[in-house]
Protein backbone atom coordinates (compact mmCIF):
# COMPACT_ATOMS: atom_id res chain seq x y z
CA UNK A 1 0.00 0.00 0.00
CA UNK A 2 1.44 3.35 -1.06
CA UNK A 3 1.91 6.07 1.53
CA UNK A 4 -0.71 8.11 -0.23
CA UNK A 5 -3.32 5.43 -0.20
CA UNK A 6 -2.43 4.59 3.47
CA UNK A 7 -3.03 8.15 4.49
CA UNK A 8 -6.22 8.19 2.49
CA UNK A 9 -7.47 5.03 4.17
CA UNK A 10 -6.45 6.27 7.62
CA UNK A 11 -8.15 9.59 7.18
CA UNK A 12 -11.20 7.96 5.71
CA UNK A 13 -11.46 5.50 8.58
CA UNK A 14 -10.94 8.17 11.16
CA UNK A 15 -13.35 10.56 9.49
CA UNK A 16 -16.09 7.96 9.30
CA UNK A 17 -15.70 6.73 12.85
CA UNK A 18 -15.40 9.84 14.95
CA UNK A 19 -18.73 11.02 16.36
CA UNK A 20 -18.24 14.48 14.90
CA UNK A 21 -19.23 16.00 11.65
CA UNK A 22 -16.27 16.33 9.30
CA UNK A 23 -16.65 17.75 5.85
CA UNK A 24 -15.02 19.76 3.06
CA UNK A 25 -16.57 22.32 0.77
CA UNK A 26 -15.51 24.04 -2.41
CA UNK A 27 -15.33 27.78 -2.81
CA UNK A 28 -19.08 27.86 -3.48
CA UNK A 29 -19.73 26.20 -0.13
CA UNK A 30 -20.82 22.99 -1.80
CA UNK A 31 -19.96 19.79 -0.04
CA UNK A 32 -17.10 17.98 -1.65
CA UNK A 33 -16.65 15.61 1.27
CA UNK A 34 -18.68 14.58 4.31
CA UNK A 35 -18.32 11.79 6.80
CA UNK A 36 -21.07 9.41 7.99
CA UNK A 37 -21.89 11.58 10.91
CA UNK A 38 -22.84 14.51 8.69
CA UNK A 39 -25.05 12.29 6.58
CA UNK A 40 -26.73 10.91 9.70
CA UNK A 41 -27.38 14.30 11.09
CA UNK A 42 -28.84 15.46 7.79
CA UNK A 43 -31.06 12.38 7.65
CA UNK A 44 -29.31 10.87 4.59
CA UNK A 45 -28.40 7.26 3.90
CA UNK A 46 -24.86 7.89 2.66
CA UNK A 47 -22.37 10.72 2.71
CA UNK A 48 -22.24 10.69 -1.07
CA UNK A 49 -25.77 12.10 -1.13
CA UNK A 50 -24.42 15.31 0.30
CA UNK A 51 -21.93 15.99 -2.44
CA UNK A 52 -22.68 19.09 -4.45
CA UNK A 53 -25.30 20.24 -1.93
CA UNK A 54 -25.05 23.30 0.28
CA UNK A 55 -26.31 24.26 3.71
CA UNK A 56 -29.30 25.82 2.00
CA UNK A 57 -30.45 22.30 1.26
CA UNK A 58 -30.58 21.37 4.92
CA UNK A 59 -30.86 24.34 7.18
CA UNK A 60 -33.42 27.07 7.50
CA UNK A 61 -32.60 29.79 5.02
CA UNK A 62 -31.51 32.29 7.58
CA UNK A 63 -29.02 29.94 9.24
CA UNK A 64 -27.69 28.71 5.91
CA UNK A 65 -27.19 32.28 4.71
CA UNK A 66 -25.25 33.11 7.82
CA UNK A 67 -23.03 30.04 7.48
CA UNK A 68 -22.39 30.77 3.82
CA UNK A 69 -21.54 34.39 4.52
CA UNK A 70 -19.01 33.49 7.18
CA UNK A 71 -17.51 30.79 4.93
CA UNK A 72 -17.20 33.23 2.08
CA UNK A 73 -15.56 35.65 4.42
CA UNK A 74 -13.02 33.07 5.45
CA UNK A 75 -12.39 31.94 1.88
CA UNK A 76 -11.67 35.52 0.96
CA UNK A 77 -9.51 36.44 3.97
CA UNK A 78 -7.98 33.10 4.81
CA UNK A 79 -8.72 33.64 8.54
CA UNK A 80 -9.94 30.35 9.97
CA UNK A 81 -13.08 30.10 12.03
CA UNK A 82 -12.04 28.56 15.29
CA UNK A 83 -14.32 27.03 17.87
CA UNK A 84 -17.37 29.01 17.02
CA UNK A 85 -20.45 27.99 18.92
CA UNK A 86 -23.51 27.61 16.75
CA UNK A 87 -27.00 26.73 17.64
CA UNK A 88 -28.54 25.02 14.68
CA UNK A 89 -31.72 23.30 13.66
CA UNK A 90 -31.22 19.62 13.38
CA UNK A 91 -32.70 17.75 10.46
CA UNK A 92 -32.95 14.37 12.09
CA UNK A 93 -34.72 14.89 15.32
CA UNK A 94 -35.96 18.46 14.95
CA UNK A 95 -34.13 19.38 18.05
CA UNK A 96 -31.76 22.27 17.85
CA UNK A 97 -28.22 21.31 18.62
CA UNK A 98 -25.20 23.16 19.86
CA UNK A 99 -22.20 22.79 17.60
CA UNK A 100 -18.67 23.86 18.17
CA UNK A 101 -17.48 24.63 14.70
CA UNK A 102 -13.99 24.99 13.34
CA UNK A 103 -13.44 25.74 9.65
CA UNK A 104 -10.12 26.19 7.96
CA UNK A 105 -9.26 27.10 4.38
CA UNK A 106 -7.85 24.48 1.97
CA UNK A 107 -4.96 25.56 -0.19
CA UNK A 108 -3.61 24.12 -3.46
CA UNK A 109 0.05 23.85 -4.20
CA UNK A 110 0.07 27.46 -5.28
CA UNK A 111 -1.27 28.62 -1.94
CA UNK A 112 -4.58 29.49 -3.49
CA UNK A 113 -7.69 28.85 -1.44
CA UNK A 114 -9.71 26.17 -3.08
CA UNK A 115 -12.19 25.40 -0.40
CA UNK A 116 -12.54 24.65 3.26
CA UNK A 117 -12.51 21.83 5.68
CA UNK A 118 -14.77 21.86 8.66
CA UNK A 119 -15.46 19.93 11.82
CA UNK A 120 -18.45 20.29 14.11
CA UNK A 121 -18.39 18.94 17.62
CA UNK A 122 -21.80 18.34 19.00
CA UNK A 123 -21.64 20.02 22.35
CA UNK A 124 -25.35 20.02 23.02
CA UNK A 125 -24.85 17.66 25.93
CA UNK A 126 -22.17 19.84 27.51
CA UNK A 127 -24.21 22.90 26.76
CA UNK A 128 -27.17 21.38 28.48
CA UNK A 129 -25.25 20.48 31.55
CA UNK A 130 -23.58 23.85 31.41
CA UNK A 131 -26.97 25.48 31.14
CA UNK A 132 -28.33 23.29 33.83
CA UNK A 133 -25.38 24.25 35.93
CA UNK A 134 -25.90 27.86 35.07
CA UNK A 135 -29.61 27.49 35.74
CA UNK A 136 -28.84 25.76 38.99
CA UNK A 137 -26.45 28.56 39.77
CA UNK A 138 -29.00 31.12 38.88
CA UNK A 139 -31.66 29.30 40.82
CA UNK A 140 -29.52 29.14 43.90
CA UNK A 141 -28.55 32.75 43.37
CA UNK A 142 -32.23 33.64 43.07
CA UNK A 143 -32.94 31.68 46.19
CA UNK A 144 -30.12 33.40 47.99
CA UNK A 145 -31.47 36.79 46.99
CA UNK A 146 -34.96 35.75 47.93
CA UNK A 147 -33.71 34.42 51.23
CA UNK A 148 -31.78 37.60 51.82
CA UNK A 149 -34.92 39.62 51.13
CA UNK A 150 -36.96 37.41 53.40
CA UNK A 151 -34.37 37.77 56.13
CA UNK A 152 -34.34 41.53 55.73
CA UNK A 153 -38.13 41.61 55.82
CA UNK A 154 -38.26 39.29 58.77
CA UNK A 155 -35.72 41.18 60.79
CA UNK A 156 -37.53 44.39 59.98
CA UNK A 157 -40.72 42.76 61.16
CA UNK A 158 -39.06 41.45 64.30
CA UNK A 159 -37.67 44.88 65.05
CA UNK A 160 -41.08 46.39 64.42
CA UNK A 161 -42.69 43.86 66.70
CA UNK A 162 -40.08 44.49 69.38
CA UNK A 163 -40.71 48.19 69.08
CA UNK A 164 -44.43 47.52 69.32
CA UNK A 165 -43.97 45.23 72.29
CA UNK A 166 -41.73 47.78 73.95
CA UNK A 167 -44.37 50.41 73.36
CA UNK A 168 -47.00 48.08 74.77
CA UNK A 169 -44.80 47.32 77.75
CA UNK A 170 -44.10 51.00 78.18
CA UNK A 171 -47.84 51.57 78.07
CA UNK A 172 -48.67 48.71 80.39
CA UNK A 173 -46.06 49.72 82.93
CA UNK A 174 -46.30 53.48 82.77
CA UNK A 175 -48.85 56.06 83.61
CA UNK A 176 -50.35 57.73 80.56
CA UNK A 177 -50.55 61.21 82.01
CA UNK A 178 -47.11 61.61 83.55
CA UNK A 179 -45.14 58.87 81.82
CA UNK A 180 -43.98 57.72 85.24
CA UNK A 181 -43.80 54.04 86.15
CA UNK A 182 -47.16 52.78 87.33
CA UNK A 183 -48.09 50.59 90.26
CA UNK A 184 -47.17 47.35 88.45
CA UNK A 185 -43.70 48.53 87.50
CA UNK A 186 -43.17 49.96 90.97
CA UNK A 187 -43.93 46.61 92.60
CA UNK A 188 -41.66 44.90 90.07
CA UNK A 189 -38.78 47.25 90.86
CA UNK A 190 -39.48 47.19 94.56
CA UNK A 191 -39.34 43.39 94.66
CA UNK A 192 -36.11 43.47 92.72
CA UNK A 193 -34.62 46.09 95.03
CA UNK A 194 -35.72 44.13 98.08
CA UNK A 195 -34.03 41.02 96.72
CA UNK A 196 -30.86 43.04 96.23
CA UNK A 197 -30.85 44.55 99.69
CA UNK A 198 -31.57 41.12 101.17
CA UNK A 199 -28.40 39.86 99.53
CA UNK A 200 -26.29 42.88 100.30
CA UNK A 201 -27.74 43.41 103.76
CA UNK A 202 -28.72 46.99 103.03
CA UNK A 203 -32.00 48.78 103.51
CA UNK A 204 -34.35 50.66 101.23
CA UNK A 205 -36.98 53.29 101.80
CA UNK A 206 -40.41 53.95 100.36
CA UNK A 207 -42.05 57.35 100.36
CA UNK A 208 -45.79 57.45 99.87
CA UNK A 209 -46.85 60.92 98.73
CA UNK A 210 -50.43 62.11 98.61
CA UNK A 211 -51.50 65.58 97.61
CA UNK A 212 -53.61 67.37 100.20
CA UNK A 213 -56.93 68.68 99.02
CA UNK A 214 -56.48 67.91 95.33
CA UNK A 215 -60.18 67.21 95.06
CA UNK A 216 -60.86 70.84 95.87
CA UNK A 217 -58.57 72.05 93.07
CA UNK A 218 -60.18 69.56 90.72
CA UNK A 219 -63.67 70.67 91.59
CA UNK A 220 -63.05 74.37 91.46
CA UNK A 221 -60.71 74.60 88.45
CA UNK A 222 -61.74 71.54 86.44
CA UNK A 223 -60.17 68.24 85.54
CA UNK A 224 -57.84 69.55 82.83
CA UNK A 225 -56.22 71.79 85.38
CA UNK A 226 -56.19 68.89 87.80
CA UNK A 227 -54.26 66.87 85.22
CA UNK A 228 -51.86 69.74 84.63
CA UNK A 229 -51.31 69.92 88.35
CA UNK A 230 -50.51 66.21 88.58
CA UNK A 231 -48.02 66.53 85.71
CA UNK A 232 -46.35 69.51 87.30
CA UNK A 233 -46.13 67.77 90.66
CA UNK A 234 -44.63 64.68 88.97
CA UNK A 235 -42.06 66.97 87.36
CA UNK A 236 -41.17 68.62 90.60
CA UNK A 237 -40.81 65.33 92.43
CA UNK A 238 -38.55 63.92 89.74
CA UNK A 239 -36.27 66.94 89.96
CA UNK A 240 -35.70 66.14 93.61
CA UNK A 241 -34.78 62.51 93.39
CA UNK A 242 -31.69 60.79 92.08
CA UNK A 243 -31.38 58.87 88.85
CA UNK A 244 -31.59 55.42 90.35
CA UNK A 245 -34.60 56.28 92.51
CA UNK A 246 -37.99 55.36 91.11
CA UNK A 247 -40.92 57.71 91.25
CA UNK A 248 -44.17 55.97 90.36
CA UNK A 249 -47.66 57.35 89.99
CA UNK A 250 -49.56 55.07 92.30
CA UNK A 251 -53.08 56.42 91.97
CA UNK A 252 -54.96 59.62 91.25
CA UNK A 253 -52.90 61.98 93.36
CA UNK A 254 -50.62 59.42 94.92
CA UNK A 255 -46.96 58.97 94.13
CA UNK A 256 -44.57 56.42 95.54
CA UNK A 257 -40.83 56.90 95.55
CA UNK A 258 -38.43 54.03 95.93
CA UNK A 259 -35.04 54.96 97.35
CA UNK A 260 -33.17 51.72 96.76
CA UNK A 261 -30.06 52.45 98.82
CA UNK A 262 -29.18 52.86 102.46
CA UNK A 263 -30.00 56.37 103.44
CA UNK A 264 -29.28 58.25 106.63
CA UNK A 265 -32.06 59.71 108.64
CA UNK A 266 -30.89 63.24 107.97
CA UNK A 267 -30.53 62.65 104.22
CA UNK A 268 -34.06 61.29 104.19
CA UNK A 269 -35.21 64.39 106.05
CA UNK A 270 -33.53 66.53 103.41
CA UNK A 271 -35.15 64.66 100.54
CA UNK A 272 -38.65 64.78 102.03
CA UNK A 273 -38.24 68.46 102.89
CA UNK A 274 -37.09 69.21 99.36
CA UNK A 275 -40.09 67.36 97.94
CA UNK A 276 -42.54 69.11 100.26
CA UNK A 277 -41.00 72.47 99.41
CA UNK A 278 -40.96 71.74 95.66
CA UNK A 279 -44.57 70.58 95.60
CA UNK A 280 -45.88 73.49 97.62
CA UNK A 281 -44.11 76.16 95.54
CA UNK A 282 -46.76 78.33 93.88
CA UNK A 283 -47.93 77.31 90.44
CA UNK A 284 -50.15 78.88 87.83
CA UNK A 285 -53.15 76.96 86.60
CA UNK A 286 -55.98 78.31 84.53
CA UNK A 287 -54.97 81.86 85.34
CA UNK A 288 -54.93 81.24 89.08
CA UNK A 289 -51.91 81.06 91.31
CA UNK A 290 -52.24 78.31 93.83
CA UNK A 291 -50.23 75.99 95.93
CA UNK A 292 -50.82 72.41 96.88
CA UNK A 293 -49.30 70.62 99.79
CA UNK A 294 -48.66 66.97 100.32
CA UNK A 295 -48.45 64.40 103.03
CA UNK A 296 -45.60 61.89 103.00
CA UNK A 297 -45.41 58.53 104.70
CA UNK A 298 -42.15 56.56 104.95
CA UNK A 299 -41.53 52.89 105.42
CA UNK A 300 -38.25 51.02 105.42
CA UNK A 301 -37.19 47.57 104.36
CA UNK A 302 -36.37 45.30 106.15
CA UNK A 303 -37.38 46.96 109.42
CA UNK A 304 -41.05 47.58 108.63
CA UNK A 305 -42.07 44.72 106.34
CA UNK A 306 -40.75 41.71 104.47
CA UNK A 307 -42.78 41.98 101.28
CA UNK A 308 -43.52 44.69 98.76
CA UNK A 309 -47.26 44.95 99.33
CA UNK A 310 -46.95 45.31 103.08
CA UNK A 311 -44.14 47.82 102.76
CA UNK A 312 -46.28 49.96 100.47
CA UNK A 313 -49.26 49.57 102.78
CA UNK A 314 -47.19 50.72 105.73
CA UNK A 315 -45.92 53.78 103.87
CA UNK A 316 -49.55 54.50 102.97
CA UNK A 317 -50.61 54.15 106.60
CA UNK A 318 -47.87 56.54 107.70
CA UNK A 319 -48.95 58.99 104.95
CA UNK A 320 -52.49 58.78 106.25
CA UNK A 321 -51.28 59.67 109.73
CA UNK A 322 -49.39 62.66 108.32
CA UNK A 323 -52.54 63.74 106.54
CA UNK A 324 -54.67 63.28 109.64
CA UNK A 325 -52.33 65.58 111.50
CA UNK A 326 -52.97 68.34 109.08
CA UNK A 327 -50.98 67.44 105.99
CA UNK A 328 -47.89 69.10 104.58
CA UNK A 329 -45.78 66.85 106.72
CA UNK A 330 -43.86 63.58 106.87
CA UNK A 331 -44.60 60.58 109.07
CA UNK A 332 -42.51 57.50 109.55
CA UNK A 333 -44.25 54.22 109.81
CA UNK A 334 -44.33 52.97 113.38
CA UNK A 335 -45.60 49.69 114.68
CA UNK A 336 -48.56 51.27 116.44
CA UNK A 337 -50.08 52.29 113.11
CA UNK A 338 -50.45 48.77 112.05
CA UNK A 339 -50.16 46.11 114.61
CA UNK A 340 -50.23 42.41 113.90
CA UNK A 341 -53.27 40.23 114.47
CA UNK A 342 -52.27 38.91 117.89
CA UNK A 343 -50.98 42.29 118.99
CA UNK A 344 -54.17 43.76 117.68
CA UNK A 345 -56.21 41.40 119.86
CA UNK A 346 -54.19 42.37 122.92
CA UNK A 347 -54.53 46.03 122.00
CA UNK A 348 -58.28 45.58 121.68
CA UNK A 349 -58.72 43.87 125.00
CA UNK A 350 -56.51 46.48 126.64
CA UNK A 351 -58.58 49.23 125.09
CA UNK A 352 -61.71 47.46 126.33
CA UNK A 353 -60.49 47.58 129.90
CA UNK A 354 -59.05 51.09 129.53
CA UNK A 355 -62.32 52.61 130.68
CA UNK A 356 -62.80 50.41 133.76
CA UNK A 357 -59.07 50.78 134.58
CA UNK A 358 -59.41 54.53 134.48
CA UNK A 359 -56.72 54.82 131.82
CA UNK A 360 -58.62 57.28 129.65
CA UNK A 361 -58.33 60.96 130.32
CA UNK A 362 -59.25 64.20 128.65
CA UNK A 363 -57.10 67.13 127.69
CA UNK A 364 -58.72 70.43 126.99
CA UNK A 365 -57.61 72.95 124.40
CA UNK A 366 -58.85 76.51 124.96
CA UNK A 367 -60.55 78.57 122.27
CA UNK A 368 -60.11 82.33 122.17
CA UNK A 369 -62.75 84.78 121.01
CA UNK A 370 -60.67 87.07 118.81
CA UNK A 371 -62.88 90.16 119.16
CA UNK A 372 -63.30 90.08 122.94
CA UNK A 373 -60.01 88.39 123.85
CA UNK A 374 -61.95 86.05 126.12
CA UNK A 375 -61.61 82.26 126.45
CA UNK A 376 -65.08 81.12 125.48
CA UNK A 377 -64.62 77.40 124.99
CA UNK A 378 -62.43 74.34 125.19
CA UNK A 379 -62.22 71.28 123.02
CA UNK A 380 -62.07 67.94 124.82
CA UNK A 381 -59.41 65.64 123.35
CA UNK A 382 -59.19 62.11 124.58
CA UNK A 383 -55.94 60.37 125.57
CA UNK A 384 -55.16 56.88 126.74
CA UNK A 385 -52.55 56.61 129.42
CA UNK A 386 -51.43 53.06 128.80
CA UNK A 387 -49.55 51.37 131.68
CA UNK A 388 -46.68 50.35 129.37
CA UNK A 389 -47.09 52.28 126.17
CA UNK A 390 -47.44 55.59 127.92
CA UNK A 391 -49.63 58.32 126.47
CA UNK A 392 -51.37 56.97 123.38
CA UNK A 393 -52.69 59.71 121.09
CA UNK A 394 -56.31 59.40 119.88
CA UNK A 395 -55.27 58.83 116.25
CA UNK A 396 -53.66 55.58 117.36
CA UNK A 397 -56.77 54.08 118.90
CA UNK A 398 -59.91 55.90 117.71
CA UNK A 399 -59.92 54.00 114.40
CA UNK A 400 -59.65 50.64 116.17
CA UNK A 401 -62.27 51.74 118.67
CA UNK A 402 -64.56 52.55 115.75
CA UNK A 403 -63.93 49.22 114.04
CA UNK A 404 -64.58 47.20 117.19
CA UNK A 405 -67.56 49.17 118.43
CA UNK A 406 -65.56 50.26 121.46
CA UNK A 407 -66.12 53.83 120.37
CA UNK A 408 -69.59 53.67 121.94
CA UNK A 409 -68.48 53.18 125.54
CA UNK A 410 -65.41 55.40 124.96
CA UNK A 411 -67.56 58.12 123.39
CA UNK A 412 -70.02 57.88 126.23
CA UNK A 413 -67.20 58.15 128.76
CA UNK A 414 -65.78 61.20 126.95
CA UNK A 415 -69.20 62.90 126.84
CA UNK A 416 -69.89 62.28 130.51
CA UNK A 417 -66.36 63.29 131.58
CA UNK A 418 -66.34 66.47 129.44
CA UNK A 419 -69.81 67.54 130.49
CA UNK A 420 -69.14 66.94 134.17
CA UNK A 421 -65.86 68.89 133.89
CA UNK A 422 -67.70 71.81 132.29
CA UNK A 423 -70.31 71.65 135.04
CA UNK A 424 -67.55 71.66 137.68
CA UNK A 425 -65.92 74.73 136.11
CA UNK A 426 -69.35 76.37 136.07
CA UNK A 427 -69.52 75.91 139.80
CA UNK A 428 -66.20 77.76 140.34
CA UNK A 429 -67.18 80.51 137.96
CA UNK A 430 -65.36 79.52 134.76
CA UNK A 431 -68.18 79.00 132.32
CA UNK A 432 -66.90 77.79 128.96
CA UNK A 433 -68.47 75.95 126.09
CA UNK A 434 -67.31 72.33 125.97
CA UNK A 435 -66.66 70.88 122.50
CA UNK A 436 -66.74 67.12 122.16
CA UNK A 437 -65.68 65.19 119.06
CA UNK A 438 -68.21 62.68 117.72
CA UNK A 439 -67.22 59.86 115.43
CA UNK A 440 -69.34 58.51 112.57
CA UNK A 441 -70.43 55.41 114.53
CA UNK A 442 -71.52 57.50 117.47
CA UNK A 443 -73.58 59.73 115.24
CA UNK A 444 -75.41 56.77 113.76
CA UNK A 445 -76.25 55.22 117.12
CA UNK A 446 -80.06 55.40 117.41
CA UNK A 447 -80.22 56.61 121.00
CA UNK A 448 -77.45 59.20 120.85
CA UNK A 449 -79.77 62.11 121.60
CA UNK A 450 -81.28 60.25 124.58
CA UNK A 451 -77.78 59.55 125.84
CA UNK A 452 -76.65 63.15 125.44
CA UNK A 453 -79.76 64.67 127.00
CA UNK A 454 -79.47 62.12 129.84
CA UNK A 455 -75.85 63.10 130.52
CA UNK A 456 -76.37 66.85 130.55
CA UNK A 457 -79.27 66.40 132.92
CA UNK A 458 -77.25 64.05 135.09
CA UNK A 459 -74.29 66.45 135.46
CA UNK A 460 -76.45 69.54 135.32
CA UNK A 461 -74.90 71.28 132.34
CA UNK A 462 -76.94 73.79 130.34
CA UNK A 463 -77.43 72.31 126.85
CA UNK A 464 -76.11 75.39 125.05
CA UNK A 465 -72.75 74.90 126.79
CA UNK A 466 -72.23 71.61 124.98
CA UNK A 467 -71.00 71.60 121.43
CA UNK A 468 -70.55 68.45 119.32
CA UNK A 469 -67.95 68.40 116.53
CA UNK A 470 -68.50 66.29 113.44
CA UNK A 471 -66.00 66.12 110.67
CA UNK A 472 -67.08 67.28 107.29
CA UNK A 473 -66.70 63.79 105.83
CA UNK A 474 -68.76 62.18 108.59
CA UNK A 475 -71.61 64.60 108.07
CA UNK A 476 -71.55 64.03 104.30
CA UNK A 477 -71.65 60.24 104.51
CA UNK A 478 -75.40 60.25 104.88
CA UNK A 479 -76.52 63.88 104.72
CA UNK A 480 -80.28 63.32 105.16
CA UNK A 481 -79.81 61.15 108.22
CA UNK A 482 -77.22 63.56 109.62
CA UNK A 483 -79.55 66.51 109.18
CA UNK A 484 -82.31 64.59 111.00
CA UNK A 485 -80.03 63.80 113.95
CA UNK A 486 -78.58 67.30 114.11
CA UNK A 487 -82.06 68.79 114.20
CA UNK A 488 -82.77 66.77 117.32
CA UNK A 489 -79.56 68.10 118.91
CA UNK A 490 -80.58 71.60 118.01
CA UNK A 491 -83.99 70.99 119.54
CA UNK A 492 -82.22 70.10 122.77
CA UNK A 493 -80.27 73.36 122.56
CA UNK A 494 -76.92 71.64 121.86
CA UNK A 495 -74.51 73.42 119.53
CA UNK A 496 -72.96 71.88 116.46
CA UNK A 497 -69.61 72.48 114.77
CA UNK A 498 -68.25 71.05 111.53
CA UNK A 499 -64.69 69.89 112.12
CA UNK A 500 -61.73 69.81 109.69
CA UNK A 501 -63.62 71.94 107.21
CA UNK A 502 -61.96 72.11 103.77
CA UNK A 503 -60.45 68.63 103.84
CA UNK A 504 -63.58 66.85 102.67
CA UNK A 505 -65.65 67.20 99.59
CA UNK A 506 -68.55 69.29 100.78
CA UNK A 507 -69.11 72.87 99.92
CA UNK A 508 -70.23 75.69 102.06
CA UNK A 509 -73.47 76.26 100.17
CA UNK A 510 -74.51 72.70 100.83
CA UNK A 511 -73.79 73.11 104.54
CA UNK A 512 -76.62 75.64 104.60
CA UNK A 513 -78.98 72.70 104.88
CA UNK A 514 -77.23 71.56 108.05
CA UNK A 515 -78.40 73.10 111.31
CA UNK A 516 -74.85 73.91 112.42
CA UNK A 517 -73.55 76.80 114.53
CA UNK A 518 -70.00 77.06 113.37
CA UNK A 519 -67.35 75.53 111.24
CA UNK A 520 -63.73 74.83 112.09
CA UNK A 521 -61.33 75.64 109.28
CA UNK A 522 -58.85 72.84 108.97
CA UNK A 523 -55.36 73.33 110.34
CA UNK A 524 -53.75 72.81 106.94
CA UNK A 525 -55.22 76.09 105.63
CA UNK A 526 -54.16 77.99 108.71
CA UNK A 527 -50.71 76.49 108.41
CA UNK A 528 -50.16 78.03 105.00
CA UNK A 529 -51.70 81.37 105.82
CA UNK A 530 -48.50 83.30 106.16
CA UNK A 531 -47.01 81.84 103.00
CA UNK A 532 -47.87 83.67 99.82
CA UNK A 533 -50.45 81.40 98.28
CA UNK A 534 -54.03 80.54 97.59
CA UNK A 535 -54.79 79.55 101.20
CA UNK A 536 -55.24 83.19 102.13
CA UNK A 537 -57.93 83.64 99.52
CA UNK A 538 -59.60 80.39 100.49
CA UNK A 539 -59.63 81.22 104.19
CA UNK A 540 -60.90 84.73 103.60
CA UNK A 541 -63.63 83.41 101.29
CA UNK A 542 -64.67 80.68 103.74
CA UNK A 543 -64.94 83.21 106.57
CA UNK A 544 -66.97 85.62 104.46
CA UNK A 545 -69.34 82.97 103.19
CA UNK A 546 -69.77 81.49 106.67
CA UNK A 547 -70.67 84.88 108.02
CA UNK A 548 -73.18 85.35 105.21
CA UNK A 549 -74.76 82.08 106.27
CA UNK A 550 -74.76 83.21 109.89
CA UNK A 551 -72.20 80.62 110.88
CA UNK A 552 -69.39 81.14 113.35
CA UNK A 553 -65.80 80.33 112.39
CA UNK A 554 -63.11 78.61 114.41
CA UNK A 555 -59.58 78.49 113.06
CA UNK A 556 -57.70 75.40 114.21
CA UNK A 557 -53.97 74.92 114.59
CA UNK A 558 -53.04 78.57 115.01
CA UNK A 559 -49.39 78.37 115.94
CA UNK A 560 -48.04 81.88 115.41
CA UNK A 561 -48.95 85.45 116.16
CA UNK A 562 -48.83 86.19 112.42
CA UNK A 563 -51.50 83.59 111.79
CA UNK A 564 -53.55 85.07 114.59
CA UNK A 565 -53.22 88.59 113.20
CA UNK A 566 -54.19 87.56 109.73
CA UNK A 567 -57.23 85.64 110.96
CA UNK A 568 -58.21 88.63 113.06
CA UNK A 569 -58.02 90.79 109.94
CA UNK A 570 -60.40 88.38 108.20
CA UNK A 571 -62.77 88.65 111.19
CA UNK A 572 -62.38 85.07 112.24
CA UNK A 573 -64.47 84.51 115.38
CA UNK A 574 -62.50 81.97 117.37
CA UNK A 575 -58.99 80.62 117.28
CA UNK A 576 -57.54 77.50 118.78
CA UNK A 577 -53.97 76.24 118.59
CA UNK A 578 -50.51 76.01 120.12
CA UNK A 579 -50.10 79.79 119.92
CA UNK A 580 -52.83 80.13 122.52
CA UNK A 581 -52.30 76.84 124.31
CA UNK A 582 -51.57 73.20 123.78
CA UNK A 583 -54.26 70.79 124.98
CA UNK A 584 -53.99 70.71 128.77
CA UNK A 585 -55.09 68.29 131.46
CA UNK A 586 -58.01 69.45 133.60
CA UNK A 587 -55.85 70.95 136.36
CA UNK A 588 -53.62 72.82 133.93
CA UNK A 589 -56.63 74.00 131.98
CA UNK A 590 -58.24 75.30 135.13
CA UNK A 591 -55.08 77.26 135.89
CA UNK A 592 -55.08 78.58 132.33
CA UNK A 593 -58.69 79.72 132.64
CA UNK A 594 -57.96 81.39 135.98
CA UNK A 595 -54.89 83.24 134.69
CA UNK A 596 -56.71 84.34 131.60
CA UNK A 597 -59.61 85.62 133.66
CA UNK A 598 -57.14 87.68 135.75
CA UNK A 599 -55.43 89.04 132.65
CA UNK A 600 -58.81 89.88 131.28
CA UNK A 601 -59.86 91.95 134.22
Ligand code: C2E
Nearest residue numbers: 381382393394395414437438439557558559577578579583
Ligand atom coordinates in the same frame (compact mmCIF):
# COMPACT_ATOMS: atom_id res chain seq x y z
P1 C2E B 1 -59.18 67.28 115.88
O1 C2E B 1 -60.56 67.24 116.37
O2 C2E B 1 -58.93 68.05 114.63
O3 C2E B 1 -58.31 67.84 117.07
C1 C2E B 1 -57.30 68.77 116.93
C2 C2E B 1 -55.97 68.10 116.98
O4 C2E B 1 -54.99 69.07 116.61
C3 C2E B 1 -55.56 67.61 118.34
O5 C2E B 1 -54.78 66.44 118.16
C4 C2E B 1 -54.70 68.74 118.85
O6 C2E B 1 -53.76 68.33 119.80
C5 C2E B 1 -54.02 69.18 117.60
N1 C2E B 1 -53.63 70.59 117.68
C6 C2E B 1 -54.23 71.59 118.40
N2 C2E B 1 -53.61 72.77 118.17
C7 C2E B 1 -52.62 72.52 117.31
C8 C2E B 1 -51.62 73.35 116.72
O7 C2E B 1 -51.53 74.60 116.94
N3 C2E B 1 -50.76 72.77 115.87
C9 C2E B 1 -50.83 71.44 115.63
N4 C2E B 1 -49.95 70.90 114.79
N5 C2E B 1 -51.76 70.60 116.17
C10 C2E B 1 -52.63 71.16 117.01
P2 C2E B 1 -55.11 65.16 118.98
O8 C2E B 1 -55.49 65.50 120.37
O9 C2E B 1 -54.01 64.22 118.73
O10 C2E B 1 -56.42 64.66 118.29
C11 C2E B 1 -56.38 64.18 117.05
C12 C2E B 1 -57.73 63.81 116.52
O11 C2E B 1 -58.28 62.73 117.27
C13 C2E B 1 -58.74 64.92 116.68
O12 C2E B 1 -58.59 65.83 115.66
C14 C2E B 1 -60.03 64.15 116.63
O13 C2E B 1 -60.39 63.91 115.28
C15 C2E B 1 -59.69 62.83 117.27
N6 C2E B 1 -60.17 62.85 118.64
C16 C2E B 1 -59.61 63.39 119.73
N7 C2E B 1 -60.38 63.17 120.81
C17 C2E B 1 -61.49 62.51 120.39
C18 C2E B 1 -62.67 62.01 121.03
O14 C2E B 1 -62.90 62.17 122.22
N8 C2E B 1 -63.58 61.36 120.27
C19 C2E B 1 -63.39 61.19 118.95
N9 C2E B 1 -64.33 60.56 118.25
N10 C2E B 1 -62.29 61.65 118.29
C20 C2E B 1 -61.34 62.30 119.03
Ligand code: CA
Nearest residue numbers: 379437469499
Ligand atom coordinates in the same frame (compact mmCIF):
# COMPACT_ATOMS: atom_id res chain seq x y z
CA1 CA C 1 -62.16 68.43 116.78
Ligand code: CA
Nearest residue numbers: 499500520556
Ligand atom coordinates in the same frame (compact mmCIF):
# COMPACT_ATOMS: atom_id res chain seq x y z
CA1 CA D 1 -60.05 69.51 113.54
